[in-house]
Amino acid sequence: xxxxxxxxxxxxxxxxxxxxxxxxxxxxxxxxxxxxxxxxxxxxxxxxxxxxxxxxxxxxxxxxxxxxxxxxxxxxxxxxxxxxxxxxxxxxxxxxxxxxxxxxxxxxxxxxxxxxxxxx
Numbered sequence: 001x002x003x004x005x006x007x008x009x010x011x012x013x014x015x016x017x018x019x020x021x022x023x024x025x026x027x028x029x030x031x032x033x034x035x036x037x038x039x040x041x042x043x044x045x046x047x048x049x050x051x052x053x054x055x056x057x058x059x060x061x062x063x064x065x066x067x068x069x070x071x072x073x074x075x076x077x078x079x080x081x082x083x084x085x086x087x088x089x090x091x092x093x094x095x096x097x098x099x100x101x102x103x104x105x106x107x108x109x110x111x112x113x114x115x116x117x118x119x120x
Contacts, residue, residue, distance in 0.1 A: 007115070008053040010115070010117070011050050013108045016100065018046075019047070022043060023093045023097075040089055040092075040093050041084065044077050044089065044093075047070065048071055051065065065103065066096075
């Protein structure tokens with residue numbers, strides 16, 4: 001694994017960690033606090049950027065990453081935000097992001113090791 005790819009995987013891991021912290025606040029916080037809702041939506045945009053940094057060859061080598069769905073959600077949040085469905089955003093935050101992290105755990109751990117960064 002190249003150093004740049006390892007760094008990008010750690011950026012992705014940081015975003016997934018932040019998403020997990022937002023999810024831990026609960027749906028009531030999402031529904032009642034616009035800052036939490038916007039942070040969740042922004043995190044989807046950031047997740048997409050983190051994946052884009054890894055490059056098309058990496059994405060093609062990882063068919064388990066639902067790239068077109070992630071990119072579509074990012075486009076909706078960034079450009080058509082008036083039609084964002086909060087149930088879908090919440091599903092991304094609480095279900096899909098943790099699933100993505102699970103799929104990529106070994107690769108993120110390898111990135112951490114290759115950069116000689118300890119801990120999670």
